[in-house]
Amino acid sequence: MARVREEKRSSSEKFSSIETRSARSDLRSSGISSSSGIGEIGHIFIFCDSQAGPFHHSSQWDRSSGLTPLDMTSAGLSCLFWKLLCVGQIQLHDGQPIIQKTMLGWIITRPMKLPASKLRPRLSCNLITNQQLHDRVARFWEIEHVTTKLPHSELDPRDVCEQQFTATTRRDTEGRFIVSLPLKNEVNELGYSLRMTKKRLFAMERKREKHPEVNEKYIDFVKDYEEKKHMTQIAQNEISTVKAVNYLPHHAVFQEGSTTTKLRVVFDGSAKTSSGLSFNDVQRVGPVVQNDLLSITLRFRQYSVVLSADIAQMYRQIRVADNQQDLQIVLWRTDSTKPIQHFRLSTVTYGTASAPFLATRALRQIGEENKENYPTASQVIIRDFYVDDLLTGTDTVEEAKELKGELTQLPSDAGMDLRKWASNDPSVLNDSNYSTTEKTIQTEKDPKTLGLLWDPRSDTLKYSLKEAPYAKITKRTILSRIAQIFDPLGLVGPAVIKAKILLQQLWQLQIDWDESLPQNLHSEWKDFSTHLMALNKISVERRVINDRPDFVQLHGFSDASERAYGACIYLRSADRFGNRDGHEPTPKFLSWSKKDLLNLVNAVLIGVRLAFNASSSAILRKSFLSELSKELDKE
Structure with a gap:
């Protein structure tokens, strides 16, 4: 008979198994022929522990088997049966059973052929990791995290990655940065990766052959890489046999929301080598050197005239030191009939652990080097870029035009060209390199992440x-x-x-x-x-404040229930003529399952933190802290 058993392990993982055995004698003793199978019309048998609940059992069933069928023919139990059903049904081939999910587990119905009594045992071991899912869960909840820490304003000279960047980074003759990868001591423990990378290449080729349009874009992407000398073909005998060598597999990622590159080739730095270590495992990630997105978007909502742009192929404008390029070797060929070619990637590579730090730190270095000559543009580069996306603004059109000119020149001297300029005032954009399409605001270049957009036409x-x-x-x-x-x-x-x-x-x-x-x-x-x-x-x-306000107020509200708590901050401003404006810049709602009082306390704390972040300018923050101190003294 078919037996469905669910076991709960201490690690909170559930494993379900279906054991099959010959029980023709049990079927005969119960009055059911073996040809009838399970689930004859009018009867559905659910096999469970006899202590599962007060169900009416079939009196003819041999209880020595340890399984008891539930007779579902009575009116009362048939009503209960439908309540037990869950969404989920697996229909096998004709003549095979149907598997239906219930609140008690899975049930099997319809005739089935019993297997032979002598079966050779088979042991299967499977490992499924859901790291990407866990990462997405963490990212989803981290968006709600509100802190009172000030944005990253100063670099930490004690950080190992910062020390290495300062000591080893230099510029080439064209002004581009040359950086060293922040490697750990375990880099020499990297195993072999050529065989694994070949398998991944063959798998990707099969996918490309099935989709000609994807294949064409994939080839164009790699061709662009080679034409711009961001990767260089090498003979296999040129690869070092003394120092560590690593091959990076690659795959395609579609970017439906992109207005420039619909397909991007991503290199998998997390692919494990034969030693169990990946290229990302032997790199240091590095500190965050840019402001968080909440601070940037809050400032973006205060300006009268705003600007947005992004850096074209930011990572690929930064070269990697020659003695480390053997850690970034890839395999490529345009189709499966041609020989496999080996290429060195010569620039910072998207998909590797240290790439975000190296790229953003190089961009920040441009701001650090120009603090005296270009103080305004330098400040914008340091605090208003999120990775390669710029969101900034000024109070007047003249200031915006001047700022745009400086921001175009300074990064360009390092090979980082800004593109897709957009503004709520078209007069700021006096050339053809501008965009009127909606600007996507997101934490990373994840093509599956949609959401907040800024429309420059309607602001x-x-x-x-x-x-x-x-x-x-x-x-x-x-x-x-x-x-x-x-x-x-x-x-x-x-x-x-x-x-x-x-x-x-x-x-x-x-x-x-x-x-x-x-x-x-x-x-x-x-x-x-x-x-x-x-x-x-x-x-x-977009804008939450009046032109030249005479006063600005922050009004906070918070509340809680057993299921959730939340807080919201309203910003209210007025000019000297009495014109007022009120907006809701930063609400937060958090789900929770504790008691109302604790939730209310958390909601108030969230409200205070939101107010602290909303007062992102120095004047607002000083005023907020002063008023908060007075209120606390009253208590």
Whole structure:
């Protein structure tokens, strides 16, 4: 008989197994012929522990087998049966059983052929990692983190990566930076990676052959790499046999939201070598040297005239020291009929652990070197870039034009050209290198991350979500969908909080990543997902402050319940003529499951932190801290 058994391990992982054995004698003793199988019309048998609950058992069943079938023919139990059903049904081939998920586990129905009694045991061991999923979960919750720490203003000379950058970085004859990779001592323990990289190349070639359009863009991307001398072909006998060598596999990533490069080739620095170490394992990540996105977007909402742009191929404008380029070797050929070629990547490579630090630190170095000659542009380079995206502004059009000229020149001297300029005032953009398309605001170049957009034509903030139909709704697909809602300012917090509460329920039920949901949660998600597209209709004014305000006030509100707590800060300003303006720059809603009082305390703390971050200018922050101190003294 088929037996479904669920075991809960101490590590909170659930494993399900189906054991099959011959039990023809048991079937005969119960009055059921072996040809009848499981699930004859009018009867559905669920096999479970006899202590599972007060169910009516079939009196003819041989209980010595340890399994008891539940007779579901009675009216009362048939009603209970439908309540036990969950979303999830596996239909095998004709004549094979149907597997249905229930609250008690999986049940098997319809006729099935019993296997032979003598089966050779087989042991299978499988390992599934969900690191990327865990990373997306962490990133989703980290967006809500509010801190009172000041933005990164000074570099830490005690940091190992900072020390190495300062000691080894230099410029070439064209002004481009040459950097050294911050490697750990374990670099010599890297294993062999050529065989693994070849397998990955063959797999990618098979995918490219099935999709000619992808193949064409892939070839163009690599061709551009080679033409710009960002990679150089080498003979295999030129590769060092003394120092560490590493091969990087690569794959394609589609960027639907990009207005320039729809396909990007990403190099996998996390691919394990034969020793179990990857290239990323032997690199130091380095500190964050730029402001966080919340600080940048809050400042962006205060300016009268704003500018945005990004650096073209930022990582590839920074060269890697020659003696480390053997750690960045790739394999390539245009099609499977040609011989495999070896190439050295000569620039900072997207997909490696130290790349973000090296690229952003080199950009910051431009600002550090020009503090005296270009103080305004230098300050903008240091604090208003998020990776390669610029979001900044000024109070007048004349100041914006001057700032744009300086920001165009300084990075360009290091080979970093700014492109896709945009402004809410078209007169600032007096050349052809500008864009009127919406600017995407995001934490990283993740093509799956959609969300907050700035429309320079209407000078408003919007949201962009796309329909995402899924054949099967699971915890994995729900998380994938929710993670696309990127909301650093918390403007759609009331909608996001519902998704977070749903995620908490999934975790409490200990549902696996690819397991279907209970019926009630399935219906709840379907309803929420349908209404989620309404976020695309939301439009919020970018600017939150009047021109030349006579006073500025911050008004904070917070509240809590058993399920969630939240806080919101309103900024109110007025000029000397009495013209007032009020906006909601930074709401935050956090899901929680503790008591109301504790949630209320947390909500108040979040409100205070939000007010501290909202007062990003020196005058506002000083005023806020002064008023806060007075209120605390009253208490």
